[in-house]
Amino acid sequence: MAARGKRGLELPPEDEVPEGPHRQLLIGLHRIYAHAGQPGLRKIAQGLKDDDDAPTTLNYQAIGKILNGKTIPTAPQLVSLIFWLSKKAKIPGKEIASPVDSLLELRELIQNGKVQPPGEGVNKVNSGADSPSTSRMTGRNSERKLLACMLRAKDAIADAVQVVTGDAFFDELHSVTFTTLLQLYADGIEITVDAAEQALRIPLPSRLDVRDYLRGLMEEAVDPREAEFYAERVVAHAKLRRIAKMGKRFTELINGDIVNDLAGIESIDDETAAVESVVSLVEEEVFSFMREMGEMTPLSDVIEGALDEIEGIGTRGHNPAVLTGFKKFDDANAGFRPGELTVVAGASGMGKSTLSLNFIRACSITTTPHPSLLVSLQMDKDEMMARIFAAEGKVALSNIRSGQMAEEDWTRLADIMPTISAAPITMQDSARYTLTELLRTGRRQSLFGDLRLVVIDSLDLLYLDKKESADPDRDLPLMARELRNLAKELHIAIVALLQIDTPSVRYDNVPTLQHIPPGLERFADVVMLLHRPEVYERDSFRAGEADIIIAKNRMGSTMTVRTAFQGRYARFVEIAS
Incomplete structure (x- = not known):
């Protein structure tokens, strides 16, 4: 062991760390x-x-x-x-x-x-340490470090599960440990050595000292924030092993069957056919591997899935999209479609926050509720709940805020409370919320809660990262791109609200696509523009009305949905055509 000086550690001797x-x-x-x-x-x-x-x-x-x-x-x-x-x-x-x-x-x-320091990667129960020649293929050390990260922080589990699955592990013990930790996390159990030990005693052999094994993992020098890095290494090792297995199979195929077959072949045509059969087998194996690694999907599989989805919509009434609550748009567009990013823009005072809750209520407070996530950088949770109470119970928002509730108001709230309490809505109102935190929350909710809709109020208040400085011209398009990627990755609908400058009189104060930053509009599948004429003209003949203008629809038609803005109840209600 290295000597300890008067104040700290000394350089270890050469017999412990040789020259190199x-x-x-x-x-x-x-x-x-x-x-x-x-x-x-x-x-x-x-x-x-x-x-x-x-x-x-x-x-x-x-x-x-x-x-x-x-x-x-x-x-x-x-x-x-x-x-x-x-x-x-x-x-x-x-x-x-x-x-x-x-x-x-x-x-x-x-x-x-592959220079290893003395003793690194040694497991007290089962060393699991790889020699320099085998470490590259097995990846046991990376597996151990990943598990160590997961044992130390629950966020590491959320990061790892997006990258790796249990069957990617070389060591069966590590695979069982990974699956067990994931199950504890999904059950909401705090990840500790004691909890992991108790859960692992069932699937692991009794002769194994589970606690000693887990303590060995905890001694790994890792930072839980590097879990994704180690998960990617585990996946990379799994790919290498798959390639090695393919190479071995090809070698056996050539040295065995083909050599024997060619020995008895006299016709060049027969010889060519024998070689071509091997080439076909090799191509099939390689292309299968490429599809798995590159997440490519054959057209036949896409067709089958699409037909199943169409049949589900037609015969069982199952719609993978999320209804908006506005019939005209839902009939034409099937609602917010999974995999798409919708940007809802409007000037200050239009009621964008109210509209965001309209979408959340339509998704999660219905006869067939679906899980949703509301990230509000405008309102805190109490304000969000007050508006939901007002909208669902038809109770004046001012009465709820002031506490001046009539007996009838309390009765209405009591009637709707069971439905609201059961609604699968997750709210997030943290200050300085970042895109990275949003992506992590979305993936976690999707993994364990069948998430269908994410609403962000609003995109211009979301931070790209923890840095103080912000450049909206750069950040907004980057965030829109990442949100659209997340929608496709999780197969969910994402709605991002955005405040824009007040349209000029030249446009009759009506917003258009020209008011949306071009870099942002490029990544949006649907752009909705919210406009209330009475904001600019109080004695307007359309007082109390609001237009939801579908200015862009990548997969459908554009239109204008006329609604009544019932600010008293914090909601928008569609006006029948």
Whole structure:
């Protein structure tokens, strides 16, 4: 073990870490560590946690293992340590750039050469450690690190499950562990070693020391935020094993059946036919693999699925789309279709937040409710609920807000409360909510709750990331693209509200597609524009009315839906043609 100096750890001796890329990396890292005054491991861990510029964080045990040469740091871990220690040592940033590049190159040499630090990847129950020649194919080390991430943070489970499935694991023990942790997460059980141990005792053999196995996983030096990275590595190893299996099959095919067949063939035509049969088998196997890896779908499968969906709509009344509550649009468009992004835009004061709740109520507070997610950056949860109560119970919103409720109002609320309480609506009103958090929430809700609709109020208040600065011209199109991708990935409908500038008198104050940022409009499948004439002309003959203008419809017709704006009850109601 490396000696501990007066203040920190010393460079481990050569008998522990022999000469080579790994030792050179440690020498460079310890040099910066010494310049920083060899701070305590807990101090470094806390410093990384407090440093917003650090690519990742590490606990003090992980830092100790890296400095002792017991484990090889990931690239983010190495960069985080170097930059924090260089700040502590007051080394200028321009002077640290070259050492960083050199140490990262050494790390690449270690990784490419499969240099393992002593004892890394050893499982106390079943070592599971791979030799350099087999590690690339089995991926056991990546599997262990992924499971360690999942044991430490529930968010790591949500990240991993989007990338990998249990059958991608090489080690059956790891596959069972992955499936068990996923089930605990789905059941809402807190992920702890005790909970995992109890759940694993049933599927695993009694001779296995489950608790010792789980403790071994917990000792892995990982950051739970890297779960997706390790999940992708597990999938990559699974692909390599599949390719290796295919190669073995092809070799056996050629060396066995074909060689024997060709030995007895005298006609060139027969020989050609025998070779072509093998080529066909190989092509079929390769194309099958390509379809799986590239998520390509043969036309025959698409046709079958499409016919099933059409039959379901016609005979069972099953509609995969989400109804909007406005009959004219629903009849023509079948509602909000899964896989599509709808942008609902309007100037300030049009009632966009009210309209967002119209869509949520139509989806989730009906005779056949579907799960929905409402992300409101305009209203808090209490305001959202007050508006739902007003709309569903026909109780004046002002009465609910002021608490001046008549006996009749309470009766109406009591009548609708069971229906509202059972509605599968999830609300999110966090301040500074980011696109990354929204994508994660959507995937989690879809995985465990059959999510059908996401409504965002509003897109212009959503942050692209945690940075203070924001560039709407750049951010809005990027967020629209990611939301449309999410809609297609999860096969759900996403509605994003957007505030636009007040249309000029030149347009009679009526919004058009020209008022939508072009980069944003390009990614929208449907664009709805909300317009209330009375906002600009109080004595308008159309006072109390609102138009929902379908200005763009990629898969259907454009139209205008006339509605009555019942602000008293916080809702829009369609006006019959």
